Amino acid sequence: MPSTAAPVTPAQVRQLTVDEGSAGQRLDNFLIRELKGAPKTLVYRIIRSGEVRINKGRCSADSRLEVGDVVRVPPVRLAEKPADQAAAVPAREFPVVFEDDHLIVVDKPAGVAVHGGSGVSFGVIEQLRRARPQAKFLELVHRLDKETSGLLMIAKKRSALTHLQDQLRDRETGKTYAALVSGMWSRSRKVVDVPLLKFVGSDGERWVRAVPDPKDPQAEQAKRSISLVKVVEAYSGDSKGAAAAAGYSLLDVTIKTGRTHQIRVHLAHEGHAIVGDPKYGDFEANRLIARGALRFDRMFLHARLLRVVHPATGDTLTLEAPLPPECEKLLAALRRPAY
Secondary structure, three states: OOOOOOEOOOOOOEEEEEOOOOOOOOHHHHHHHOOOOOOOHHHHHHHHOOOOOOOEOOOOOOEOOOOEEEEOOOOOOOEEEHHHHHHHOOOOOEEEEEEOOEEEEEEOOOOOOOOOOOOOOOOHHHHHHOOOOOOOEEEEEOOOOOOOEEEEEEEHHHHHHHHHHHHHHOOEEEEEEEEEEEOOOOOOOOOOOOOOOEEEEOOOEEEEEOOOOOOOOOHHHHHHHEEEEEEEEEOOOOOOOOOOOOOOOEEEEEEOOOOOOHHHHHHOOOOOOOOOOOOOOOOOHHHHHOOOOOOOOOEEEEEEEEEEEEEEEEOEEEEEOOOHHHHHHHHHHHOOEEO
16 A cells, blocks of 8 residues: 655754845744755754854854854754645635734634644644735734734734844733733732743643742743733632622733743742633633533633834834634623722
8 A cells, every 4th residue: 555654854954054035034033944844943953063053163042143144054854844734725805903014913813723732733924825825925913822812913024024023032012911810919919920931841841930939949941930920800600690709809910921832831839820821821710611501611821911112113013903802702701899
């Protein structure tokens, strides 16, 4: 019986010269684009090992590329995607909150990945490129977890991409999320400043944990992470009603750093997991709220507000995405202000 496995691209060293279209890009993003189909874990591993070189010198994932740089890419064996698999990516537009010649900001639905990889064939960016074949350049400025809804920036020019990513790196961009958590969040708890550490679990999945103790053996590897928290509304517990006995709190969380799973881990570390979080949440509570009368089966985390300096005009853009209908419906069912 003939094999249906995808053919494998021959592995060989490549020397890639950076052109104007890639100037200013981070090395990791450059390689992710060049090594189509390569897991991100592989990309970061070959960078850390020193197998990737810029002009024959060692480099890091955040190294910025310049025109004329020569990037050495080590042999990487990748299964080629059949032509019909690329054609299987559906063309899809997403609700546009803002668009001009430099930038698109869409309101991403929950349950949709921002890009393909890690078991996901395609995401927002692949579907948008398919829907806009005439677009010469479309690149994600940042990421949102698959389970998170809300504002997502996509650059239409290389200059816009580097400008906006610089703002994110320098913490000059304001991103505020709406999060519904279990329990009563103390109004006096306004800042969560706890380092976070990424690791790969025994299940092969990417995880993040809080490292509050400086004596922790891995404390030096953890990165400082800051979240600002404000209580918007609280819902008192009622075992006979819709709310859980411990109640719920609707929070506005503004991130001052952009770590992986930052909000989810910070809030869970404080004892207030996000409702519906499948990774760091209360699994039994999630099951009950998904299967009960409320039928809420997603994570309640929504990127609702974005303040960014326009990469071309210098004007400050303040963009908002309203809560999705399923989130509003849940809040209406819980609405019993506790204080």
